Amino acid sequence: MSVVYILWLRELKKYLRSRAQIIGSLGAPLMYLGVLGFSLGPVFQRAGEGSYLQFMAPGVVGMTVLFTAMFSGIAILWDRQFGFLKETLVAPVPRLSIMIGRTLGGATVAVLQGALIFAVTLIVGFRPSTVLAVPLAFLITALVAVVFAALAAGIGSSLKDMQGFQMVMNFLVMPIWFLSGALYPLKGLPAVLAVLTRVDPLTYGVDGIRGTLIGVTHFGVAHDVIVLLAVGVVFLGLGAWRFSRIEI
Amino acid sequence: MSDPVPIIRVQHVVKSFGSVTAVDDISFDVHRGEIFAFLGPNGAGKTTTIKLLTTLLQPTAGMLELDGLDPIVQPTEVRRRFGVVFQDPSLDQDLTAWENLDIHGVLYHVPRRVRRERAESLLRAFELWERRDDLVKTFSGGMRRRLEIARGLLHTPKVLFLDEPTLGLDPQSRNQMWTYVKQLNASDQVTVFLTTHYMDEADRVADRIAIIDHGRIVATGSSAELRERTRTASLEEAFLALTGTTIRDENATATDQMRQFVRAWRR
Numbered sequence: 001m002s003v004v005y006i007l008w009l010r011e012l013k014k015y016l017r018s019r020a021q022i023i024g025s026l027g028a029p030l031m032y033l034g035v036l037g038f039s040l041g042p043v044f045q046r047a048g049e050g051s052y053l054q055f056m057a058p059g060v061v062g063m064t065v066l067f068t069a070m071f072s073g074i075a076i077l078w079d080r081q082f083g084f085l086k087e088t089l090v091a092p093v094p095r096l097s098i099m100i101g102r103t104l105g106g107a108t109v110a111v112l113q114g115a116l117i118f119a120v121t122l123i124v125g126f127r128p129s130t131v132l133a134v135p136l137a138f139l140i141t142a143l144v145a146v147v148f149a150a151l152a153a154g155i156g157s158s159l160k161d162m163q164g165f166q167m168v169m170n171f172l173v174m175p176i177w178f179l180s181g182a183l184y185p186l187k188g189l190p191a192v193l194a195v196l197t198r199v200d201p202l203t204y205g206v207d208g209i210r211g212t213l214i215g216v217t218h219f220g221v222a223h224d225v226i227v228l229l230a231v232g233v234v235f236l237g238l239g240a241w242r243f244s245r246i247e248i
Numbered sequence: 249m250s251d252p253v254p255i256i257r258v259q260h261v262v263k264s265f266g267s268v269t270a271v272d273d274i275s276f277d278v279h280r281g282e283i284f285a286f287l288g289p290n291g292a293g294k295t296t297t298i299k300l301l302t303t304l305l306q307p308t309a310g311m312l313e314l315d316g317l318d319p320i321v322q323p324t325e326v327r328r329r330f331g332v333v334f335q336d337p338s339l340d341q342d343l344t345a346w347e348n349l350d351i352h353g354v355l356y357h358v359p360r361r362v363r364r365e366r367a368e369s370l371l372r373a374f375e376l377w378e379r380r381d382d383l384v385k386t387f388s389g390g391m392r393r394r395l396e397i398a399r400g401l402l403h404t405p406k407v408l409f410l411d412e413p414t415l416g417l418d419p420q421s422r423n424q425m426w427t428y429v430k431q432l433n434a435s436d437q438v439t440v441f442l443t444t445h446y447m448d449e450a451d452r453v454a455d456r457i458a459i460i461d462h463g464r465i466v467a468t469g470s471s472a473e474l475r476e477r478t479r480t481a482s483l484e485e486a487f488l489a490l491t492g493t494t495i496r497d498e499n500a501t502a503t504d505q506m507r508q509f510v511r512a513w514r515r
Contacts, residue, residue: 006354014342017383083338090302091355092328248304 003093004101011072011105015112022113025068029060029117033124036183049185057126058137058210059182061114062144066180066202068113069145070173072106073152074165076243081162086248099243103153103236107145114141128213137212140221143228144205147235154239157246175200182206186218201231253316255280255407255439256301261310263296270296272463273310278407278441278456283433285454286443287487293463294443295335298411301441302332315406331356332409333400335443337392341385345376345395348384349402356403363402370398373424394421401428408432410442414449426453451483461491 015022037053044052079085088098115138128134155168179193180202189197197203208224211217217224256278263271271293278284286294299305300312303323312319319326339348346367353363371377374394384392393416400408408429414422430453432438444450450457451471458468467474467490471483478489 002354006351010340010343010347010351013347017342079340082341083334083336084340085338086304086334086336087338087340087352088355089304090327090330090332091352092324092357093355094324247306248299 001097003091003097004104007088007098007101008105008108011102011109015072015109022116025064025113026116026120028067029064030120032060032063032183033057033121037124053121053124053126054214055185055210055216056183057121057124058213059180059206060121061118061141062180062182062202062206062209063177064117065110065114065141065144065205066148066177067173069106069110069148070152070168072109073103073149073154073239074156074159074168075106076102076153076156077159077162077165080160080248085246089246089248095244096240099153099240100236103146103149103239106149106152107142110145110149111138111142114138114145129215133212137209140205140208140212140225140228143225143232144202144209147201147205147228147232150232150235150239152239154235154242157239157242176202179203180206181218201228204228204231254278255315256284256441257311257313258297258301259311261297261300261312262308263293263300263305264308269463271300271307274460274463274465276458276465276468278439281433281437281439282455283430283440283442283453285450285457286441286460287445287447287450287457288443288460289445289493292460294460295411297460298332298409298441298443302330302409303327329405330407330409331400331403331405333397333411333413335411335415337396339384339392339396339399342383344381344383345371345387346380348395349399352399352402356405358403366402370401370428373428374398374421389416390418390421393417397425401432404432404436404438407439407441410440412443412445414444414446429453447482447484447487457483459487459490461493466490 033053033056037056041052044050044055049055076085089095091098128137159165159168179197179200181197182202186194186197186203186207204219204224204227207218208221208228211221211224254277258277259275261271261274262269274293274297286297288294296305300307301314301319303319303326306320314326315329317326317329340351343351349367349371350363353367358366368377371380374397376391376395376398379387379391384395387395397413400410410429413425417425429440433440442454454471456468456470457474459466459474467477469477474483474486474490475481478486480486480489
């Protein structure tokens with residue numbers, strides 16, 4: 001237990017110390033909120049869908065959580081490069097608790113970063129339907145964070161070098177983000193796109209966050225939570241399995 | 249005293265990476281409480297052997313045992329029994345010196361109070377106490393090395409693996425380290441398995457030495473036995489007689505090369 005805690009704390013300390021990273025990671029979400037939010041807003045409104053900012057803000061929170069969680073999971077690669085991974089791998093503790101500690105740490109960092117972006121959306125003009133919805137939305141955000149931190153842990157354990165990282169960002173993280181329905185409504189999509197969005201776990205995350213915050217949901221919040229829980233368990237299992245098989 | 253079960257048993261172990269055989273059918277025992285040195289040039293298979301014994305790699309063939317346990321079958325049990333200082337850096341550079349030691353203590357189940365006491369005494373011994381709250385990335389190479397060793401000594405394992413521990417250390421820290429290691433060895437019967445390519449170090453510290461070259465063990469014995477067997481006056485000459493080469497030290501000096509040259513002409 002103390003092992004899980006100390007590795008969780010390690011992730012948190014590293015995050016809080018990297019101010020440049022915190023500020024730098026605000027860039028992309030701000031751009032989406034500012035540029036897309038205000039440019040597509042009038043079109044969205046004319047289509048009779050209401051405020052685009054209200055619609056996409058939960059999606060941008062989801063995006064932040066996705067990127068941060070993936071990034072911290074992939075940090076296993078950094079630890080491999082700088083050697084710290086070895087220190088944890090030869091320690092007399094089950095690899096499962098090492099993986100859990102890291103993953104929860106990465107997920108916590110992702111939730112914190114998501115909270116930061118949530119605050120930004122409030123400043124830009126996003127308004128949740130009730131204040132009570134916020135804690136519930138954060139529970140779903142936490143689930144999303146665990147899902148992707150676990151996925152990234154599995155990938156980080158399987159990659160041997162930094163070159164693979166760019167591939168993961170381009171061929172996995174970007175599609176997950178664009179297919180999630182963070183930027184567009186899911187109804188009336190072409191069949192192929194409809195299938196792809198349904199395979200994307202982030203779709204359910206964004207839908208759940210949006211459902212709790214502004215009451216607009218495609219699948220229903222309960223449905224979203226169940227899918228996220230199931231995917232979370234599978235990814236944690238896969239991540240733990242990959243992590244247990246690391247050779248250096 | 250006779251030793252019923254050696255703490256480390258290695259029998260006919262082979263480790264290949266693709267077509268390269270890093271360790272080629274090696275066998276040796278390490279007795280409880282001894283200081284055992286693997287002496288050999290760079291690329292001889294020393295680090296691979298340590299990785300095999302510390303559960304980081306699995307052998308291609310052969311049998312390994314640490315305290316009667318198989319590292320492949322019971323990795324966690326085996327990990328409970330050893331500590332290791334790696335040749336390459338393995339510190340977290342984004343954490344402070346103190347935090348690095350603290351995490352290590354938690355990973356090795358050292359009780360909080362003991363952890364703090366030992367961390368302080370080690371940081372003082374290795375002259376890092378004043379810098380304990382600084383991030384490791386601000387440390388010089390030598391300071392990092394010292395911290396790495398201090399961390400390896402934080403808990404009291406049954407076997408302590410030291411992979412080229414003194415590489416990059418100044419003589420003062422080197423002495424400090426050996427004093428500490430010998431003290432651990434004497435007071436807590438910690439078995440020490442070290443690799444080195446420094447002759448004088450193996451000669452001075454180790455109870456027994458295994459000479460390894462090109463993935464094979466050429467000879468095993470105490471420094472005196474090795475000298476006796478080869479009828480030579482120094483370990484260096486014994487090494488030359490056994491392997492046919494001087495140690496391929498990356499910082500071989502011009503004097504070394506001259507000596508080798510002279511030796512070759514004398515024959």
